[in-house]
Amino acid sequence: MAAALLAAAGHSAHATGVPAVLTAAAYTYAPGDTDTPGLELHVFQGSQLVFVNADPLGAHAVTSEDTDTRGYPLFNADAINMGLAADVSGVSALAPGRYPFYCYVHAPSMTGVLVVDPLPV
């Protein structure tokens, strides 16, 4: 049942209720980097996103370009070193849509897009 829903929606890397994983390596996000448009980063609405830094070349972060009414990013994970993982706080509260993000250590050269999909019905 769940597998059929996921296949129908074109999601292979995650399921509802299971955190999606965003990795950084060689100054590139995987998936979802702006330089690799065929590899989109998707989460279902309400799901969490875990950020893993697998890059020996440096610390990386994940911060949304869009901000809330108080000027804070809609989602954020502060810079972490290789081998560490962090929850990207705020992702589970996002409405469906496309959300550009960047690494504040390496912007503007390190950017990506998070796609939040509506829950399958």
Ligand SMILES: [Cu+2]
């Ligand atoms: Cu970075």
